[in-house]
Amino acid sequence: MTNDFEKIFDTAAEPEDYKGEDGLLYCGKCRTPKEAYFPADKIALFGRDRHPAECKCRRAERMEREAAEQRRKHLDTVEDLKRKGxxxxxxxxxxxxxxxxxxxxxxxxxxxxxxxxxxxxxxxxxxxxxxxxxxxxxxxxxxxxxxxxxxxxxxxxxxxxxxxxxxxxxxxxxxxxxxxxxxxxxxxxxxxxxxxxxxxxxxxxxxxxxxxxxxxxxxxxxxxxxxxxxxxxxxxxxxxxxxxxxxxxxxxxxxxxxxxxxxxxxxxxxxxxxx
Structure with a gap:
């Protein structure tokens, strides 16, 4: 259970990623953080000072996937409406x-x-x-x-x-x-x-x-x-x-x-x- 909990807070690092001056892991592609610090009052709760964050290129990839899924759902809905209508x-x-x-x-x-x-x-x-x-x-x-x-x-x-x-x-x-x-x-x-x-x-x-x-x-x-x-x-x-x-x-x-x-x-x- 402890290992599963720790995996949630582990940030997957790619070979081109690097540490920034603020101590956070940065994406080597888009140069934006892949980590973020917890607020001070949350550190005691989780026992860590940082958590994974979505860098700019990962966010763009996610939004593209979600948009494609929305388009697919829309086309399926329209197809169903025309079949019945x-x-x-x-x-x-x-x-x-x-x-x-x-x-x-x-x-x-x-x-x-x-x-x-x-x-x-x-x-x-x-x-x-x-x-x-x-x-x-x-x-x-x-x-x-x-x-x-x-x-x-x-x-x-x-x-x-x-x-x-x-x-x-x-x-x-x-x-x-x-x-x-x-x-x-x-x-x-x-x-x-x-x-x-x-x-x-x-x-x-x-x-x-x-x-x-x-x-x-x-x-x-x-x-x-x-x-x-x-x-x-x-x-x-x-x-x-x-x-x-x-x-x-x-x-x-x-x-x-x-x-x-x-x-x-x-x-x-x-x-x-x-x-």
């Missing part, structure tokens, strides 16, 4: 870094992320609407990826997946919906494309109503127009749309069909290659 791996590529500049609304997504704390506090939801291929899903995915990079959990899914999960009975309906609503941000992509059965509409309403009561932000992408939402075809749709319009600010997406333009560019490249 996205229902399609393609969504991982929907980032600000991959922006091609063809979505004029994207600066608004950057502002949403920048002001996330305020958006969260004020339950700031968005209803992204416009024609097919105008960048609505990409806009939402950029927000999701950026927040997950900050270790904020986000769920981005669609009602086709939600309804399939509920029908498959992977877990109780209430537990499943409660888990969806526990995310700080929920994104529902391609709203309005799901099955319009009585059961399906009931589940859609239950999810949106539960999200409303959770008082957490919701982002929805849809090809439906505000006119469609304000003039529902029946009562079942009316109560769903009412909830959405209460929770989300409509954002209109203009511009060209990005997917169609990308497909056309790819076709032109293939034609050139096959000439």
């Amino acid at each position: 996205f229902t399609d791996t393609a969504m991982r590529r929907w980032t600000f870094e991959n922006d091609n500049g063809k979505c004029p609304q994207l600066p608004m997504a950057r502002k949403y992320v920048k002001r996330w704390e305020q958006m969260q506090a004020e339950n700031g939801g968005l209803l992204l609407w416009g024609k097919v291929g105008t960048g609505k899903s990409y806009f939402a995915g950029c927000i999701a990826n950026a927040l997950m990079e900050q270790e904020i959990p986000v769920k981005m899914t669609n009602f086709a997946v939600v309804l399939n999960d509920l029908a498959a009975g992977f877990e109780g309906r209430n537990e499943y919906i409660s888990r969806l609503c526990s995310y700080p941000l929920l994104i529902l992509d391609d709203f309005g494309m799901e099955r319009g059965t009585e059961y399906g509409l009931e589940q859609v309403y239950h999810v949106i109503d539960s999200r409303s009561r959770s008082e957490k932000p919701l982002i929805v992408t849809t090809n439906l127009t505000p006119d469609n939402l304000q003039n529902p075809q029946d009562t079942a749709h009316a109560r769903i749309y009412d909830r959405l319009l209460e929770m989300c600010v409509p954002v209109f997406f203009t511009g060209e069909n990005i997917r169609r333009a990308a497909a056309q560019q790819k076709m032109e490249r293939l034609k050139e290659l096959l000439k």
Whole structure:
């Protein structure tokens, strides 16, 4: 036990280390002390007048190791969030870094992320609407990826997946919906494309109503127009749309069909290659 106790106070000396004028051991690399004196009132307690200290280069090495470990933990956390948060791996590529500049609304997504704390506090939801291929899903995915990079959990899914999960009975309906609503941000992509059965509409309403009561932000992408939402075809749709319009600010997406333009560019490249 005595030997173990003494080892705590023994300073490992390297061949290039040296004794300073103050009697302490100095690092031969960075020329800073590897020892420090105990305060006078501690000497009697430990029976020694000095203890090991971290020289400048050792401190730098330790801080570098700790920073690397923090980076590793951060990457592991982000990877776990994206694995759980996205229902399609393609969504991982929907980032600000991959922006091609063809979505004029994207600066608004950057502002949403920048002001996330305020958006969260004020339950700031968005209803992204416009024609097919105008960048609505990409806009939402950029927000999701950026927040997950900050270790904020986000769920981005669609009602086709939600309804399939509920029908498959992977877990109780209430537990499943409660888990969806526990995310700080929920994104529902391609709203309005799901099955319009009585059961399906009931589940859609239950999810949106539960999200409303959770008082957490919701982002929805849809090809439906505000006119469609304000003039529902029946009562079942009316109560769903009412909830959405209460929770989300409509954002209109203009511009060209990005997917169609990308497909056309790819076709032109293939034609050139096959000439």
